[in-house]
Amino acid sequence: MTNQLEAAVLVAILATCGLYLCLSRRFLRMLFGFLLLSNAANLVLLAVSGDPTGRRSGTIRADGSAILSVDPLPQALILTAIVIGFAVAAFLTVLLYRLYTDRATTTLDGLQVDPPRGGAAQREEEKST
Amino acid sequence: MNNAAAIPILLPIGAALLTLLRPKPSQARRAFVTCAFAALLVVALWLLAHVADHGAVVLRVGGWPVPFGIVLVVDTLAAIMLALSALTALACSLYGFAEEPSAQEHPLRLPLWLFLIAGINLSFVTGDLFNLFVAFEVMLLASYGLLTLESDARESRGALPYLTINLVGSALFLATCGLTYSLFGTLNFAEIIVRADQLSGDPRLTLLGLLLLLVFGLKAGVFPLYYWLPNSYPILPAPLAAFYAGMLTKVGVYVLMRIFGTVLPPTEHALHQLIAWTAGVTMIVGVLGAVGQSRVQVILSYHIVSQIGFMVLAIGLHSVAAFVAAIFYIIHHIIVKSSLFLAGGIVIRANGTDDLARTGGLWQAAPWLGLFFLLQAMSLAGIPPLSGFWGKLMIVQEGFVQREWVLVTLSLVASVLTMMSMLKIWLGAFWKKPPPAAVRVDAGSRRMTAVGVAMLAVSLTIGLGAEFFIRIASRAAHETLDRAGYVRSVNDANTTLYPGKHP
Numbered sequence: 001m002t003n004q005l006e007a008a009v010l011v012a013i014l015a016t017c018g019l020y021l022c023l024s025r026r027f028l029r030m031l032f033g034f035l036l037l038s039n040a041a042n043l044v045l046l047a048v049s050g051d052p053t054g055r056r057s058g059t060i061r062a063d064g065s066a067i068l069s070v071d072p073l074p075q076a077l078i079l080t081a082i083v084i085g086f087a088v089a090a091f092l093t094v095l096l097y098r099l100y101t102d103r104a105t106t107t108l109d110g111l112q113v114d115p116p117r118g119g120a121a122q123r124e125e126e127k128s129t
Numbered sequence: 130m131n132n133a134a135a136i137p138i139l140l141p142i143g144a145a146l147l148t149l150l151r152p153k154p155s156q157a158r159r160a161f162v163t164c165a166f167a168a169l170l171v172v173a174l175w176l177l178a179h180v181a182d183h184g185a186v187v188l189r190v191g192g193w194p195v196p197f198g199i200v201l202v203v204d205t206l207a208a209i210m211l212a213l214s215a216l217t218a219l220a221c222s223l224y225g226f227a228e229e230p231s232a233q234e235h236p237l238r239l240p241l242w243l244f245l246i247a248g249i250n251l252s253f254v255t256g257d258l259f260n261l262f263v264a265f266e267v268m269l270l271a272s273y274g275l276l277t278l279e280s281d282a283r284e285s286r287g288a289l290p291y292l293t294i295n296l297v298g299s300a301l302f303l304a305t306c307g308l309t310y311s312l313f314g315t316l317n318f319a320e321i322i323v324r325a326d327q328l329s330g331d332p333r334l335t336l337l338g339l340l341l342l343l344v345f346g347l348k349a350g351v352f353p354l355y356y357w358l359p360n361s362y363p364i365l366p367a368p369l370a371a372f373y374a375g376m377l378t379k380v381g382v383y384v385l386m387r388i389f390g391t392v393l394p395p396t397e398h399a400l401h402q403l404i405a406w407t408a409g410v411t412m413i414v415g416v417l418g419a420v421g422q423s424r425v426q427v428i429l430s431y432h433i434v435s436q437i438g439f440m441v442l443a444i445g446l447h448s449v450a451a452f453v454a455a456i457f458y459i460i461h462h463i464i465v466k467s468s469l470f471l472a473g474g475i476v477i478r479a480n481g482t483d484d485l486a487r488t489g490g491l492w493q494a495a496p497w498l499g500l501f502f503l504l505q506a507m508s509l510a511g512i513p514p515l516s517g518f519w520g521k522l523m524i525v526q527e528g529f530v531q532r533e534w535v536l537v538t539l540s541l542v543a544s545v546l547t548m549m550s551m552l553k554i555w556l557g558a559f560w561k562k563p564p565p566a567a568v569r570v571d572a573g574s575r576r577m578t579a580v581g582v583a584m585l586a587v588s589l590t591i592g593l594g595a596e597f598f599i600r601i602a603s604r605a606a607h608e609t610l611d612r613a614g615y616v617r618s619v620n621d622a623n624t625t626l627y628p629g630k631h632p
Contacts, residue, residue, distance in 0.1 A: 011304075015300075018300075019297065022293050022296065022297055023293075030289075030293060034293075034296045034300075037296065037297060037300040038296075038299075038300050038303075040300065040304070041299075041300040041301070041303035041304045041307070042303070044303070044304040044307040044308065045303065045304075045306070045307040045310075047307070048307045048308070048310055048311040073310070074307065074310060077259055077306065077307070077310075080259075080263065081262075081303050084263070084266045087266075087270060088266070088270060088296065088299075091270060091273060091274070092292070092296075095273075095277055095285075095292075099285060108286060108289060111285060111286040111289075
């Protein structure tokens with residue numbers, strides 16, 4: 001197996017930052033945290049697919065000899081995971097944006113109390129009057 | 130014949146797309162969805178009967194040979210879970226239809242519900258780890274949608290922790306899929322079984338098992354990963370809350386069973402000990418969490434956590450008898466827990482709230498509801514001869530056989546405390562004198578109670594006809610723990626050739 005220290009370090013940094021941001025109370029940070037986390041997971045898959053110069057892949061030619069290439073299966077997994085991650089990110093964006101427009105808040109704490117004056121809700125009202 | 134394994138996934142997706150084409154809520158749309166759920170139930174029961182006679186139904190999707198392509202495997206356990214998901218969906222949707230006229234229904238509720246069921250069913254029948262990830266994502270996306278669809282901003286605050294923790298869980302699951310692939314070079318369960326046996330005793334295998342336990346324990350709501358559950362379920366409308374309470378956490382339990390019973394080798398004793406002890410703590414923490422609560426749906430949500438502990442404890446004890454108990458307990462719990470949530474929904478409708486300080490007088494106003502709640506609550510606490518008793522009895526018996534005295538004591542303490550919580554709801558909502566505000570029981574509530582009484586009938590059948598259900602559970606448990614048999618039945622699928630071109 002080839003040396004994959006760089007990938008491990010990169011995944012660790014991305015996952016740490018992602019987790020930290022996910023635990024935040026601000027909507028935008030939660031969204032960015034999720035994006036970083038899903039990319040960290042994708043990188044783990046990419047690291048698994050190996051290095052063309054080192055690790056043998058699972059693919060073989062019709063005559064049975066090994067092809068010197070990356071393993072294509074993890075790539076297929078990443079593709080699927082990216083599509084799913086995109087859908088989740090889209091949902092999260094819409095949800096958080098709706099919370100912002102409805103309650104004029106961009107933090108979790110703002111959801112507990114009555115909506116403060118100002119922000120998007122007031123702008124809406126000003127527009128309508 | 131093998132194609133039948135795909136029906137439980139394709140039917141709800143097709144029905145969901147059709148309901149999206151007719152977005153306006155109407156009686157016809159409701160009738161259509163009811164028919165879809167009923168059809169799912171019929172297919173699942175047929176699969177259950179078929180699997181009993183002919184062994185597991187295995188479908189190679191696209192005709193690819195087994196370790197390389199996607200496989201769908203319906204064995205007895207999967208068929209039981211399919212039947213339960215269809216039955217719960219049918220009962221909860223009929224309850225929802227009785228609750229409000231079709232004009233008031235949210236147009237996206239039924240399509241999302243159908244997608245949710247497609248995801249749940251795929252996670253039951255899938256034969257490889259990555260498809261399990263896809264199934265979880267389908268299920269979770271639909272569940273995020275349903276959770277936030279009809280909630281106001283204050284309630285959305287309860288939904289956000291559910292979202293965040295599941296997003297983190299999904300990323301972890303994806304990374305775990307990658308690590309599994311790098312360890313085994315395959316994601317197919319049957320092939321993993323073969324290759325894991327060669328790695329037996331390897332610390333990497335234990336680490337992988339630990340990661341999988343983390344991912345699926347999160348979905349099941351096992352201590353210390355349970356806190357999202359009691360905050361998020363009570364914000365759902367009653368029929369959906371009942372469906373979530375019955376099915377969603379049980380998907381996690383099912384997958385734990387599949388992974389630790391079938392896929393990973395039975396020699397991982399340290400992991401099994403860890404599972405059993407976290408389960409023991411889960412039982413107590415869940416039941417203690419309920420003590421301080423005063424809202425019916427919140428109390429019931431904490432009890433889900435506690436009951437999950439019982440099932441996971443049985444998985445941790447890891448013997449055939451324990452798995453029989455776990456499977457029987459799942460059958461019992463899905464029915465009983467969802468009907469208790471349905472009863473909670475009627476309490477909210479009659480009193481305008483489910484805060485026990487401001488409810489009361491329901492025993493006089495709605496005796497059928499009282500009877501239905503009382504019997505299901507006693508079943509949950511484990512009073513003989515109701516269904517909950519047999520499951521608990523088998524788990525405690527197996528605990529004694531394995532000399533796990535502390536765990537057995539914990540489970541008995543949890544049972545007593547469950548009884549106390551159920552009594553609290555009974556006294557607060559049913560037995561107490563009526564509150565100053567009028568108790569309103571209208572025709573809708575009576576129809577909703579009728580659905581609950583039908584669920585009660587199912588639950589009583591399970592309790593009184595326990596022998597029959599234990600026999601089914603026993604067959605499922607033997608199949609789940611028979612790893613060689615699983616590999617054989619999946620590999621045998623290669624011998625059936627499909628007509629047409631082959632890849």
